[in-house]
Amino acid sequence: MLSYTVVVPTVGRESLRALLHALLAGLDADPGPGPHEIIVVDDRPAPGAPLPLPPSAGPEIRVIRSGGRGPAAARNAGWRAAATEWVAFLDDDVEPGPGWPARLAADLADLPPSVGGSQGRVTVPPPDGRRPTDRERNTAGLASADWITADMAYRRGVLAELGGFDERFRRAYREDADLALRALDAGHGLVLGDRRITHPVRPAGFWASLRAQAGNADDVLMWRVHGPAWRARAGEGRGLLRRHALTTAAALLAVAAAPRSRAAAAASAGMWAALTARFAWERIRPGPRTPGEVTTMLATSAAIPPAAIWYRARGLAAHRRARSWGGPRVVLFDRDDTLIRDVPYNGDPARVEPMPGARRALDRLRSHGVRIGVVSNQSGVAKGRIGAGDVRRVNARVEELLGRVDVWEFCPHDDGEGCGCRKPEPGMIERAAERLGVLPSDCAVIGDVGGDIEAAAAAGARGILVPTGRTRPVEIARAPETAPTLDAAVDLVLGGRRRR
Structure with missing residues (x-):
């Protein structure tokens, strides 16, 4: 059975209410296949006034946050949160035509596996009784544009294969064309459907x-x-x-x-x-x-x-x-003695101290659109020395000092408990990759001990060792890649090279 999710990134424009109202009205008017859910991605940098959701918004509308990183990142957050075969993207200032959900379902039904995406038809209403202004003419060009995300549906598997939208595009411009070209290059067909939306010209x-x-x-x-x-x-x-x-x-x-x-x-x-x-x-x-x-x-x-x-x-x-959006799409870091200095069983945010160059290294990755995660053994929880809340408070302080982290994973178990998450087991890496909608092979893992590198190998990820005073010589000898500093490790990730 066809399954699809609608993703709408927004910065809180009032037009969002009309869009969602039209979608819900279309569902009420037509008993055909509807979306599994509608995911609204709030891309404001910080929580503000409540989003303009329609009064009748039900459980089929879910709101998630993407932290103000731009529409490409917001769409990525939306499709990674989806659990359906297809993901349909709508801009928050369009107006779906009558019966749009049913028409989308008809467009997607029975498409061959070779087709990876389907575009809706866009209408830009002309002004009444006069010639269009320069802005109105520019907006009218959307009606003939190829593969724009004003209304574009992709198979979720294609998005995962391609790594989603390139987050180096921070504006609502070119990120949709880039994704389409990469999809075509990978052999996925893109087709034009029959569903329709209206894209009004908004004041600017x-x-x-x-x-x-x-x-x-x-x-x-x-x-x-x-x-x-x-x-x-x-x-x-x-x-x-x-x-x-x-x-x-x-x-x-x-x-x-x-x-x-x-x-x-x-x-x-x-x-x-x-x-x-x-x-x-x-x-x-x-x-x-x-x-x-x-x-x-x-x-x-x-x-x-x-x-x-x-x-x-x-x-x-x-x-x-810049190079093609590929290679490691995610870098997962060990926390203690890699991003921050190791304070045994630390539960006090005030004692967090970044490692030299950590902020610069993470910012370089962010500027290239690479997402960042942390995978950390925290056996102090099992030993009763700290609580899970203490770990989260320390992690929050790390984000204050080093910037946003896309995914956190920590293992609360002690050595000998036989869990699948404590490094050198691969569980945390596999969970982090799944949460970000990528394969472990799309990840690089950077840490300071052999367990970090062994966990990466077990998950099928790339491992890079940055030795510190506690790294044993045998761990350095066994590591497939080493770097003297975090900055040098990022050079390896961004350059795509492998170096001893």
């Missing part, structure tokens, strides 16, 4: 088109990962970056030449003015040409070229070493 403010230039940094990541032909493969046009570069260069030359040569400054300024006027007219001509729209287009057309070049430069710097 005077400088919306200027803020949108941040996407130029994401385009660099697409180029690094998918090669120079990525635009054609993703159904994208060439773009205006070269012209923006020429416009920006003309402005800079005019400023630089002004103290030395009025003629050169005037020529450069004239070129800048001509290019800017052309750009502005191309945006004004098809629009309503109201005073407000003309003013917006004139101001933003002057500001967009340097903003585009600035974000392009930032992208080149940030993604200069």
Whole structure:
């Protein structure tokens, strides 16, 4: 029987209420196959006002948090929390058409195993009685865009195979195209369904088109990962970056030449003015040409070229070493003497002290979209020296000092109890991988003793030893990979190399 979950990432926009109301109304109106559940992923950095859920929200709506890490991370949190064959993603500002759940079920029913994803059809309503504005025309482009997550369903197994959405895309831009290209490269078909949603044009403010230039940094990541032909493969046009570069260069030359040569400054300024006027007219001509729209287009057309070049430069710097979303997708750390100094049977958060370079090492992994977990033996619980609550309080202090950890696992048993979780047994690694929706083979384990590395080998994960004063020489000799520091271990993970 077909099973699917609907995942909706949100930052709490009021439109979420209308979306969920339409989904629930569709379920009431049609007795066909409905979702196993609707998972709303609250991606606000910190809990705020209650989400705008409909009054009739029942047990089929579950809310989870993703910590404000962006829509790619929020969608990953949603599908990993799902337990169905299919996961359908909706943006929180779309309006599903009548009977959308039944139409989704019909789209997914009997698809061959070779098909990994199904896209819904998007309608952007035009304005009444006038030409569309620049923003309305840009939003209308969603109706013909390929594989956008405004309405996109994927098999959960495909998402797990690909590692989900690339969390290096922190904005709602390009992360859906990236996932689609990776799915196609892996041999999974993507098809267009018959279900429909409406995507209204939402108010965005005077400088919306200027803020949108941040996407130029994401385009660099697409180029690094998918090669120079990525635009054609993703159904994208060439773009205006070269012209923006020429416009920006003309402005800079005019400023630089002004103290030395009025003629050169005037020529450069004239070129800048001509290019800017052309750009502005191309945006004004098809629009309503109201005073407000003309003013917006004139101001933003002057500001967009340097903003585009600035974000392009930032992208080149940030993604200069980017590689395909692959290799270890998760790094699991031992806690004591790896991330923090070992204080035997410590239950006092005030005594937590990070190991040198720990914050930098974890931040480097986060910046590359690698998720982080901790797997830690805590036999002090079994010995009665500390309680499970003490362990959790210490772990919370670790997060305060070192940043967010995606999954915590600790073993409360003592040596000799025969559990399957105490390292060198693989239980904690297997549980952490399952909770994150990956295979143990998608994980790297970094620790300071042989038990950490043996547990990694038993789980089928990659193990990297970072020796400390308590690491025995025989453990170093047996380790398949060693690194002198946490930072060097992260070099191995990000570089994909294996080194003694």
